[in-house]
Amino acid sequence: MENLTMLTDLYQLTMMQGYFVNGYRNKEAVFDVFFRSIPFNGGYALAAGLEQVIEFIENLRFKEDDLAYLKGLNIFQEDFIEELRNFRFTGDIDAVQEGTPVFPYEPLIRVKGRIFETQLLETAILNLVNFETLIATKASRVVTAAGKGPVMEFGLRRAQGPDAGVLGARAAFIGGCQSTSNVLAGKRYGIPVSGTQAHSWIQCFPSELEAFRAYARTFPDNCLLLVDTYSALESGVPNAIKVGLELEAEGYHFQGIRLDSGDLTYLSQEARRMLDEAGLKKAIIVGSNDLDEETIFSIRAQGAKINAWGVGTHLITSKDSPSLGGVYKLAAEGEQGVFHPRLKVSENISKITNPGIKKIVRFYNRSGKAMADLIALDDEDFSDRKSLTIFDPIQTWKRKTLTNFQTRELLLPIFRAGKRVYEPPALQEIQEYSRQELNSFWDEVKRLANPHTYIVDLSSKLFELKQELLLAIHNEIKDNKN
């Protein structure tokens, strides 16, 4: 990834100049990255994008042509531009590991540093984390719907630009996809790549049969034939069977066929019958064509004979919910390491933020199942508690007492004083970690439709701090009016 220092909103730079000239240059701040609701009405999201955030921060520096451009805007002072020339991130970052199931209001990334520098980071961090978290979550749903059938991501041509294709393939792999069609993503992140031939291949030969034979000659070990260019059942499948039998006669294993249009339930059942009758019982059927988790779930429920799924547009653009509303909100400000918790009020209760320097504690029962998360202040410790009563921060009468629990803190140190202290795992490890993490959640939380809501409460200490600050702000506004 190239240097993304300039991938920011202008207002970050105008605010930075404002802090610079108003004596707030060394003021410190803590920002939280979090989202307010789970996309797709799902039960969880999978955090992703941290590796790109790390890369962004490690490459942070303004190049001379960046500075020349900013100067040319005629809104920045010379001494401020000079300050940007030496800009490096010198703060601390904590974050949840990629692939971790996460929930609304949990700080996925916590940035602490001079406000001058933390402000600049907002836009790129949100851009990267919002998109990758969204796609990893969507992919996880598609993979859940597909059951044991592997899911191949191949949405690049409909992705929202090159990065969306490449980072989307990465996030989809975290979410459990088995491969991508995207060669650049394969090269960059070591994701297995897959793909065979398109309709144009079939059309370029005098007949479908000749096209199939030519492909089989070239890739006898990896021969998956696209059968719907003319007519799947009347032409494609019969021709594929001919070529498949020829390959098997030569000692190769015929891989199978791909259906890319029509009714996948009906066509796959008919194609399966034809393949089986011809003795090609091991040939697989791949289904594709505008699939998403709902369609896959529904097609499977009808008994379609599909062994693997190719998923494009709906996954790579997260079509039914193409943005995650992750935000970057001030949680505390201070000086020389002494911080004051801050919150943002709003008419809309869901937009009120949680104040202070916080962490996430996940509570597991004896059999290792996740029971609840607590958003707590950083200095709280629950590991020695025998029992703990938690309560919903809105409907405070909803209480639950946890006993016999083990706790785990989700935020890990990523940067300290500007230096990276975390080694990002390989992508395959992230995928496996995510799979195991999801295993620690009840199936009810992972259901595609109307899942059970996983409990995420505030610690009593955080809850009380929030109430105090809310009251103080309301009193202040009232005083101003009088």
Add this chain to the structure above:
Amino acid sequence: MENLTMLTDLYQLTMMQGYFVNGYRNKEAVFDVFFRSIPFNGGYALAAGLEQVIEFIENLRFKEDDLAYLKGLNIFQEDFIEELRNFRFTGDIDAVQEGTPVFPYEPLIRVKGRIFETQLLETAILNLVNFETLIATKASRVVTAAGKGPVMEFGLRRAQGPDAGVLGARAAFIGGCQSTSNVLAGKRYGIPVSGTQAHSWIQCFPSELEAFRAYARTFPDNCLLLVDTYSALESGVPNAIKVGLELEAEGYHFQGIRLDSGDLTYLSQEARRMLDEAGLKKAIIVGSNDLDEETIFSIRAQGAKINAWGVGTHLITSKDSPSLGGVYKLAAEGEQGVFHPRLKVSENISKITNPGIKKIVRFYNRSGKAMADLIALDDEDFSDRKSLTIFDPIQTWKRKTLTNFQTRELLLPIFRAGKRVYEPPALQEIQEYSRQELNSFWDEVKRLANPHTYIVDLSSKLFELKQELLLAIHNEIKDNKN
């Protein structure tokens, strides 16, 4: 933009090897880029992305580490990898100018060359053209809804990755946005940048008034204040008025305020009244907060007093329709410049392609209004005709006779024998060209809801060719069955 040669689907490379080893290495092909339906149920789309396609093609070459990666996949032959090492595009490309209003089935880009090379181009071309065309079209709708009020694009934090933010800002500008918050897009494409301060700025000062004053001190000429951190009407607007009057007293022009939450109709009317009563009649009100064309249209219809609009997530992700289904379909294949038209059949009539090497002819009436487009074969000429009867290619009884027309061909030569023969215009020129082009369409076609369907027919010659080929394929499938 970096080298995007590897931004392709694996199957393009497997097909290339297939053509390479099966004696089809020099076979030639013509591919069309087109979409099948207008997004947002709108009346037109604006073509965009050509400049990025040109850049992609001019930078096409496999680097050594790309070739090493491909070799490591163990599916490609040594001589094929060697062929890739010398790969350059040597064909012809024709395309419609960026910013041109376009319609379903019109070839926006036509690629002619050796199938070996035209195949590789598919994925990246679609990725770039699908996304930018989608966002330019969405932006055009938002700008239409906003009427005379300028629209500022500021969706970067919710864009689907860095490129989506940058290319999206570019496309949004083509569609008529006035500025972007995205500094990198501003630098790269010369788009005006805008932005002032966020809620975190207000929260970092002891009080809102102090925060406003600090901002006014820093940017007295460009002081637009965000008034909804605590309470827009009880705190934000009164404080902004104080600071605005202080600025005006010092001889500066106070720019105005931004409302970013709550009911924009009500708040803007109240804020307008308060500003006017304080004598700040020239201060503007900017509205933002999850806006799209429908909300803007509706808020304006209710008499909101908003002078300019900030539009983020809905625009940059094209939230209600986040993908354009542009495809790249074989239209002809041949050898040594002699081409045979080809089409793809489908059970779904809308998925049958138009065969042959084609062009788009736009017919204007005497007053310069666009009356209809004709997709025709490349060697047809209508400019000398006195009258022409055109007909709908599905409902062929729907006929219309054009007289007194002027014609214009939309496809321009972009590459000839691999050399660029076209100089892309500056982005500002594209925006202005697009604005003028839209002026040549009736308002009925540009209506946001239920627009009039602009006529796009096939020439009689193309229509007949298509019928012939369809019949031939159906007979062939029937013969195969017998």
